[in-house]
Amino acid sequence: MIYADYNGSAPISTSVTEYLKERFNQGEYSNPNATHELGRKMLFKMEDARRSLARVLGCKSSQITFNSGSSEGISHIFHSILSSEQKKKIIITSEIEHMAIVQACDYYEKRRGFKTETIKTLENGQVDVNHFKSILETHKDNIAMVTVIAANNETGVIQPYQEIGKLCQDNNIIFFSDTTQYIGKTPFKFEDSYMDFAVSSSHKIGALIGSGFIISKNPELLRPFIFGGGQESGHRGGTQNYLGIETMGVAIEDFERNQEWLRKVHELRERFEANMKNKFAQVYIVGESAPRLASTTMIAIPGIPGQAVQAVLETEKVYVTTSSACSDKKAGNRILESMGLDCNISGSVVRVSLCMNSNQALYDRIEEALTNAYNKLIEVYKL
Template identity: 50%
Template structure:
């Protein structure tokens, strides 16, 4: 079996499984907010996890607000920056055209509910946000932009965005920069203090830790307001008893990054060789081919052969891919991300996302190559559109 949907959810990494076995068996187990000895021990383990996560991403522990993952984090940041603030005269939200539903739908909500105007930053054909266009938009709308949201790496194409440059543009304009780092952190080196980002996000299940645990990275947490009020946990920024074991698994997963660096590098090399071989054999299109991309992501199309047909065919070889992101997988048309890149319908409909990670078998790309050839040969005889 080859699991090739790491961008959907990465499997728990070995170190996390070992940690969990011991942790569940031996504790400490308590409410981390209890003042008895066990509560304090549990709290110490959770605070240690915060410190490990902070070190892994070049942040201070106080800049980490634990939560359930990126969707919640993004919702909280939008709420904090936008709710009830339109009176301040800043009524514009700038977002890129390739954002995840977590960002797009927050922007839509605050547009419909609070009256903000959404402006979409153009995307270059290589899948990167057009920073020149953003600069121009910022100048033309000086003093009116409430926030800019551009992700660090795209979940479908894996294209890495020029987030430091975007952060610089935002800093010069005095505008908060919200960067959805969900697909980036844990897959590539990242340092929050050098990133020019005001708010970033981590989801446990994208980094080999547990689903339902994550955190916000906030340059200045005093800018945040709680979305979940409750009992004042997380410095009154996120109420509710903490999912402390989930947070600990993120720390364990992130702590293995240095060890996995070499594997990620190898993954990148194998991916490039795999893509080259395929391009030599078939008229395939690889999205964001000429842009920097995440080590293990290929979004590939054979125009004329429907992506879903390829997905089903690969599944008969026990290989699990998707046609786009989990949140839009049911749509049999060209994804919004590809449309923003100017990809035509005949190319977009053939797209299949192959996303691997450091725990993938070493020969994964060879096996996927063989299975893809089989699928293309079979499906190519009766083109699906």
């Protein structure tokens, strides 16, 4: 079996599995907020994870607020910045955000009197910074928040978030970037990012599903969204998922140790894409000319439906994802459409997303399976 959907959810990593085995054997559990010795032990482990995350991600421990994951983090940031006292009414966003951002913008527009301005996408999958500048110029004094994803979950295209963040900083505007796919997949330092807020989910980095965090330049801007017993410095109530949090500490240290792999996986990905293009002249790689996450490939042979490729691969137990056909209006691939790709391509893509420890043998097996699938389907679709 080959699992190639790490952008959807990463399997629990080997180091986290080893950690958990030992942790379960050891069997010490308690509320980390309890004042007795066992509580203090849990608190220490949790704070240790916070310190590891802060060190690797270039922020202070006090800037990390633990929660249940990115969807919660995104909702919390919107709730904090777009309060009823907020006088500025424009949210600037992009066409390539995750649905958690799209739906939040929609809610604040329909129910809270805000208006969304959307940055266009360039053909290479990056947001159009010039268009952003013109929106900024037009609405300068009325912008409540800018929210632009750091790396898109589907294409893997990395966005010019520092350029956008710097412009926000120069104009005193809050900048939030959805870093869910970025953190733990590529080097990131919050202190150099020009971001006011960043978010992460444990299951995207090989840790136990169900936890995550917000990094805030100024955590005092967070307005409580879940009330509780003063946990997370009063910013997020509820007993912390301390086991999940501990595993995020393990996963981020793993990431830090494995930087060399990141370079290797980038080379393997490039070779895999070049080989596929050599074998099939029609192969199209989405976002090929833009900087991309090392472990993501979105590939198509125009005219062969992505779902057909996915189904053939599945018979060989290779699991990739695809986007829906263009005729399916609701789920049609808005990200690819925003890049100006026609239905022939956007209906044909499959996404191969792996982890940083992927090796040559894994890419070889995927290449072989995809080659067989394309050969079969080229006949079926008479291309």
